[in-house]
Amino acid sequence: MLGLLPPAGLIALWHCIASAGWAPAALLPLPSAVFARLLEQLHNPVFLQHAATTLFRLFAGFGIAVVLGVLLGVAAASNRRFEALLRPLLRVLAPVPKIALYPALVLILGFEHASKVALVVADAVFPILLATYQGAASVEPKLVWSARAAGASPRRTLLTVVVPAALPAILTGCRIGLVISSIVVFLAEMLTSTDGLGHLLVYASRSFQTVDMFVPLISVALIGLLLNAAFNALQKRLLAGFPGEG
């Protein structure tokens, strides 16, 4: 209950500032006006179309990032040579701001879906890859030895011992990657786009429609929040019975 105070306090403060006339409505609309507009937009097919475009790009990018990240992570954990190749690349590429690559992606892949999906992949793949690698590299060696001693082939050991044992780490990486995807897709749409929630924000800001600037921002934050919660629930279900997991 205590935790409800700061968000409620902030909204109350927002309401006071806006209604006392300290800030003109063109700069700071009433919170009630913003939430009313949000509810109205949820029934507006045009707005929903933009949201659907954003969600499509989000999931396409996230899906590719999961496949790439898990495959590369497991490969690095199980093959020394590949690890020696991948590690320095990660060391160089991980701290690079991927958003700076966006102009290059636009030039190569065009202004449509592909460049945005590619940026989402570039940003989301790193936490997934690193979590998978760390999870798979720290699997109890005795488990692997027992499986090998019992006659399982290296590939079978990988699939039935290493990957399941690394699952908690993989899922945590995926959850972080999912929230990152929702943030990045929005930013990409703000930079160059003719559709999507990010475009709606930029469009509203060009015409000084302040209320309509808040709505896409709140929508994408809600999408991130909901996806995070949904993934959390999925993680709990998949990991039921894992040691150390709730």
Add this chain to the structure above:
Amino acid sequence: MSFKGSAVAAVPPLLACLGLLALWEGAARVLNINGLPPAWDALRELPQILGDREALLNIAASLRRMLIGFVLALLISIPLGLAMARSPRVAALCNPLLMIIYPVPKAALMPIIMLWLGIGDASKTIVIVLGVSLPVIYHSYQGARAVEEKLIWSAAAMGMRPTARLLRIVLPAALPQIFVGIRTGLVLALITMVTSEMIARQAGVGSILFNALDMAQYASVYAMIVIIGVLGFVLDSLFERLRAKLLGWADADHDIAVGTA
């Protein structure tokens, strides 16, 4: 895998850079499109950009904003994270708000904050503070929460006051975790800086990048990308060396930084 000696440690990342450049050069030759100039063409633009006074001033101004925002964020986030770890009430108060802020694209606040504060340094710095804060709060919180309670009890039994316990027991014990947060925060500071400048399109590194794109100076676009990429790698490496010097006693559990806007 850890390398002794910085000269030896620098070899694999250097090879990785050369490999990436070769890959780029090869892809440019195979694709042969205007939008992907060969690596060499872009690298040849570097002296021109780095020799241009205006561009250098822009880059310096960006870095100054980034550092100010970064330091401000640390000053707020580390004490808050420690307070949350030591007081369940503070944690209960702050956690839901932080959870709500977590999925908000911070750089996307730029157009709204610009309405209030203009396009100057204040808006960009606030956005950077917001971008850096969360991982630093999170890791300070986790680090301080994991401090062995017996250490704190012993200190209390020996008559150490609460503030002294916080500064002399909790803070040092949590420092390795805090540094993980600071490292992520540093990468995020650069990301938020570039993103907010790309969105504001007024001044700084991000706007040079997009202006070059608008003017179809493709080699310059790629040269700017290289500059920003090198900035990210150098800042991260410098910080990692600082960490190794200060916290040589603690094992590095993460040696690769990740972050996003």
